[in-house]
Amino acid sequence: MSITYTFAGLTLDEALYELRRGAAAVKLEPKVFDVLRHLVRHRERVVSKDELLAELWPGEHVSESVLPRCITALRKAVGDTASGQHVIQTVHGRGYRFIAALEIAADGEVALAREEGPAEPRGAFVGREDAMAKLRAALADALGGVGRLVLLVGEPGIGKTRTAEEIASDGRRAGALVLAGRCYEGDGAPAFWPWLQILRAAGSAPEAGPVLARLGGGGDPALAWEERIEATLDALADHLEAALDVPRLLEIAHAR
Secondary structure, three states: OOEEEEEOOEEEEOOOOEEEEOOEEEOOOHHHHHHHHHHHHOOOOOEEHHHHHHHHOOOOOOOOOHHHHHHHHHHHHHOOOOOOOOOEEEEOOOEEEEOOOEEEEEOOOOEEEEEOOOOOOOOOOOOOHHHHHHHHHHHHHHHOOOOOOOOOOOOOOOOHHHHHHHHHHHHHHOOOOOOOOOOOOOOOOOOOHHHHHHHHHHHOOHHHHHHHHHHOHHHOOOOOHHHHHHHHHHHHHHHHHHHHOOOOOOOOOOOO
16 A cells, blocks of 8 residues: 655655655655655654664664754755754754644545644743734734734843744744744854745745746755845745735845
8 A cells, every 4th residue: 555645735655755746756865765754654753863773774883963964954855944843843852753734645545634733842931921912913914914024132031032932833823834044143154044044945835836936946946046136036026016916025236
């Protein structure tokens, strides 16, 4: 019996040993595919790093970096980032877990089952009622079609990250597409790195088809980014203007 698992706009086909986005195959190295399949098969629990090494590299002496490299490649394939884990979750000190909602089918027939992803573990969150009220009001506007830009500022250690995580969780539960990008201190990060992360993740979403068609570049919004950022954002603005029938929403000049 051939089993397929569909999640996040992707289909994992065990019989064909293939991951597809729509009808197009997603290129994966064999071991990366094996890691994904093992995590999907054991999605009810956290899979330890030791288990993955023992099951997928039995009797082999491999470097400690081999599994993190596989996870990084896997996250890129499924549209996750280290800060936006919607398919493969890292449980620090424990291992990894497949957390996306999925649909299971056999031999190309109708779905055998549909499973929701696990609930997000959340402890008590107190003391930021005023900030959360403002953020939830902005989220409600965004869900209603009125975009908002919100800045969350303050001294280190006062809970900005947790507050951002809380409103992001509220947005996901309401059906919003939540994308995250992170800055890095020091040298070495590419120009526009947070936006590159966000647009790369957006480009992996099922809703991204019309935008990617306008961006070109083989479907990769990060392709030759420093040379293409002005044209890319202008193309995105044109698409939004045409789709929403409103004046231009994005404009950029002298980006570098």
